[in-house]
Amino acid sequence: xxxxxxxxxxxxxxxxxxxxxxxxxxxxxxxxxxxxxxxxxxxxxxxxxxxxxxxxxxxxxxxxxxxxxxxxxxxxxxxxxxxxxxxxxxxxxxxxxxxxxxxxxxxxxxxxxxxxxxxxxxxxxxxxxxxxxxxxxxxxxxxxxxxxxxxxxxxxxxxxxxxxxxxxxxxxxxxxxxxxxxxxxxxxxxxxxxxxxxxxxxxxxxxxxxxxxxxxxxxxxxxxxxxxxxxxxxxxxxxxxxxxxxxxxxxxxxxxxxxxxxxxxxxxxxxxxxxxxxxxxxxxxxxxxxxxxxxxxxxxxxxxxxxxxxxxxxxxxxxxxxxxxxxxxxxxxxxxxxxxxxxxxxxxxxxxxxxxxxxxxxxxxxxxxxxxxxxxxxxxxxxxxxxxxxxxxxxxxxxxxxxxxxxxxxxxxxxxxxxxxxxxxxxxxxxxxxxxxxxxxxxxxxxxxxxxxxxxxxxxxxxxxxxxxxxxxxxxxxxxxx
Numbered sequence: 001x002x003x004x005x006x007x008x009x010x011x012x013x014x015x016x017x018x019x020x021x022x023x024x025x026x027x028x029x030x031x032x033x034x035x036x037x038x039x040x041x042x043x044x045x046x047x048x049x050x051x052x053x054x055x056x057x058x059x060x061x062x063x064x065x066x067x068x069x070x071x072x073x074x075x076x077x078x079x080x081x082x083x084x085x086x087x088x089x090x091x092x093x094x095x096x097x098x099x100x101x102x103x104x105x106x107x108x109x110x111x112x113x114x115x116x117x118x119x120x121x122x123x124x125x126x127x128x129x130x131x132x133x134x135x136x137x138x139x140x141x142x143x144x145x146x147x148x149x150x151x152x153x154x155x156x157x158x159x160x161x162x163x164x165x166x167x168x169x170x171x172x173x174x175x176x177x178x179x180x181x182x183x184x185x186x187x188x189x190x191x192x193x194x195x196x197x198x199x200x201x202x203x204x205x206x207x208x209x210x211x212x213x214x215x216x217x218x219x220x221x222x223x224x225x226x227x228x229x230x231x232x233x234x235x236x237x238x239x240x241x242x243x244x245x246x247x248x249x250x251x252x253x254x255x256x257x258x259x260x261x262x263x264x265x266x267x268x269x270x271x272x273x274x275x276x277x278x279x280x281x282x283x284x285x286x287x288x289x290x291x292x293x294x295x296x297x298x299x300x301x302x303x304x305x306x307x308x309x310x311x312x313x314x315x316x317x318x319x320x321x322x323x324x325x326x327x328x329x330x331x332x333x334x335x336x337x338x339x340x341x342x343x344x345x346x347x348x349x350x351x352x353x354x355x356x357x358x359x360x361x362x363x364x365x366x367x368x369x370x371x372x373x374x375x376x377x378x379x380x381x382x383x384x385x386x387x388x389x390x391x392x393x394x395x396x397x398x399x400x401x402x403x404x405x406x407x408x409x410x411x412x413x414x415x416x417x418x419x420x421x422x423x424x425x426x427x428x429x430x431x432x433x434x435x436x437x438x439x440x441x442x443x444x445x446x447x448x449x450x451x452x453x454x455x456x457x458x459x460x461x462x463x464x465x466x467x468x469x470x471x472x473x474x475x476x477x478x479x480x481x482x
Contacts, residue, residue, distance in 0.1 A: 008040045012097055012104040019246040019274055020103060021217060022236035022285065031243070032219040032236050032316060034285060035344045036106065043094065043107025043291035045298070048139040050090050050284075051129045054083025054116035056250045060271060061095045061102035062087070062112065070114035071132050073125050083116055084255035088276045089143050090114070091248025092284040093291070102272055103246060106288025106343070107295075113137065118144055127163035130179070134171035138294055139178045141287035142209075143280035146184075146201045152435040153407070156202030164208040168302045176302030178294075179209040180287045182279035187226040194428045198228035205230045205443040207394040207479060210290075210306055213337060214282040216242040219316040221335045225279055229414075229422040229444035231337030232306060233313045235285035238277025245281040249273040289343045293350040303393060304355050310448055312346040313339030327418025328449025334423055337445065356481045360390050362452055365475040372404060372460055374468040379411070379461030382474065386417075389453035390480040395444045397424060397458065397476055402438040404462075404469025406430075410437070411461040414444060417454025422446045427463040452478045 009023070018027070025033040047067070057066050090112050097108035117129040130140060146154045164179060171177030181204045186196030198204050204211040210232050214222040216239035221227075223240055238244035249255040249272050256273035290305055300308070315323075315331060322333045332338060364384035372380060397414055404410065408430030414422040422444035425437075458474050 008042070009036045009104065013100060014097060014102055014104045016103045016246055016272055021243060022245060023104065023106070031217040032215055032340060034235065034289060034340070035314070035342045039292060039344055039347055041292040041295045041347055042097070043110030043288065043295055046107065046110045046138045046291040046294050047113060047136055048093055048110055048141055048287055048291060049113045049115060049132065049137045050086055050093070051115045051117060051140060051142045052083055052086030052089055052144070053118040055086035055090045055114040056082060057114065059087060059248055059251055061099070061248050062090055064096055065094045065110065065112055067111050067113045071117065071129055073117045073120040082250055082254065084250050085143065085280065086114060086116070087250050087255065088247045088273065089141060089280065089284045092245070092281065093141060093288045095248055103248065106285060107291035110291045123157045123159050127159040130160065130163040131167055134167050134177050135173060137177055138172055139180060139287050139290050140167070141284050142179065142181045143283045145182055146203050152430055153200045153437065153440050154202060156206060160203065164206070168208050175299065178290050178302055178305050180283050180290065181209045181211050182283040183211040183213045183231060184226040185224040185278050188224050190429055194227070194426060196226050197426065197428065198226045198230055199424050199442050202441065207396070207443060210286065210309065212279060212283045212286045213335070214279045215316055215336070215340060218242065219340065221317070227335045229334060229424055229446050231334070232445055233286060233309050233338060233341040234316065234336050235282035235341050237279065237281040244274055245276040246272065246274040247276050286341050289341050289346055292343060292347050296347045297350040297353060299355065300350060300353065301355055303359065304353060307356070307393065307448065308346055308349050308353055309341060310338040310445065312342050312349045313337070314342045314345065316340045326420040326446060326448070326450060327416060330449055332446045358481065360480055360482055362386055362388055362390060362478040363476065364456070365473065367473050368471045370471055372401065372410070372462045372469055372471050374462045375465040376462055379459050380471060381457050381459040384456045384476055386452050386454065386456060386478065389451050390478065390482050392447045392450045392452055392478055392480045394479045395422070395447050395476065397442040397474065398439055399437050399442060399474050400439045400472040401469055402436050402472060404437065404467070405433060406464055406467040407435060407437055409462050409464030409467065411463055412442065413459045415457040415459070416447050416450055417456065418450045420447055420450065452480060
C-alpha cells in the first residue's frame, strides 16, 4: 500500500505531474491553469461521489482513496469497475500524490465513491445515484448531462428534481450536497449559428447545480463548450489542436489507451491517458477544488460554495467582447460565467467566508397575451416590478409561449433593474420543430450580488421568417438573502 505524505501541491514528484499543465501552467507557466500551487489543503475528510460509468477500484493511483462497495446498477453482478470515463474523472479529483507513480489529484486525500449508473441510466437510477448516502457524500461529481445537443428544451424530470432538492436541503447534515455538472459539449457553431445552450437543459440550468464550462490551454472557450446565463465557472480541458488532459485510465490494455495507443506510448505504461477532455474533464477539476474549499471550511453551505466559486474565479480571454460588469461590480460573460476556477483564491476566500444565512425567494408574474411577430428585431418587452429588496443569488424565469412553432428563432433577454442583461435564449439551430416553450424555466447567475427591487424587463424577439406565435405570460423567481 502506498504511503501518502500530505504536503500540499508544490513540486510534486509524481512522474506525470509535468504533463498536468492544467494544474501548474506547464513548463513555461503560461498555459491556463487552476492556480493549485501554495495550497496546503488536500481534500482530507471529504467524500466525493463520482456518478459515471464505473471506475477501476484496483487502480494503482486510486485504490487507497476509493470507498469500496460504491453503487452498482448492473444486474449481471458486475461491480463499479472497468469504467474508462469514470476512472479518468476520479483521477482528476483524487489520484494519490507523492507516491512516486502516475499523476497528482487536485484533492489527493479525498475519498471517492464510485457509481456505474450511466450503464443503466434510467431516471429512477439517476435520482438514486444523486441522493445515495447524501449524509456522507459532500460532493457529487457529474460528467454527464441530458444527452441532448439538439438545441431544444429538455425539462428536468420530476424524480431527478426531487433528488437534487433533497440533496441540497438535507445532504451533508443539512449543509447541502454540492452538485457539480458538466455544462455540455453541444456548443459548436454550425452555419454561423450556435447549437446548444445550457439554458435549454433543465438538468444544468437550475439553481441546485454548479454547471462547469471548458477552456483550452490558451484560456479560450473550447469549441464544444456550451454557453449560457446560468454558467458559474470554467475549468481547463482540451480543444482542437491544443493539449488534452492527462489522468488515470483503466489498468492495462483497456480504456482510452486501447482506443488511441499511439498517443500514449511515451508514458511507458497503460494505466494513464493524456487523451481526456470535454466538459467531462472540466467538471471534476472543479469538484476537486470544492473539496479543498470544504476542507478549509467544512461549514460552508451549498449556496455559499456557488458564490465563492463565482467571486474567486479569474478572468480569461480578456479581449472577448461579451465581458461586462453587473450591478454589484462582478465581471460576467455568457461564455465563461465568472471566469476560470481559481483554487488558491477559492480556498483563501472560503477560509474567511461568513455563511449568508437563510434563503429568501421573491416572485412576480405578468400576463402578456400578445403575438410575437416574425422577423422583427424590435420584439416585445414586458415588465414586472419587484418591491422588496434582497441580495440576489440566482434568478429563474418562467416563459410561456406554447403555440410558437419555431423556438430556434426566438431570442429571450432578461434585464435587471441595474441594467444587466441575461441572454436566456438566442437564435440557434434546432433539429426538431415539435418542442415548445411551454412554461419553460430559464435560469441566470449573472445578477449575483445585485439588488432585487425595481423593474425587471423581459424582451422577446422572433428573428426568423415564416412563423409567429403567442407570448402567453412570464414569471420571475428571485432567490437570495437579506
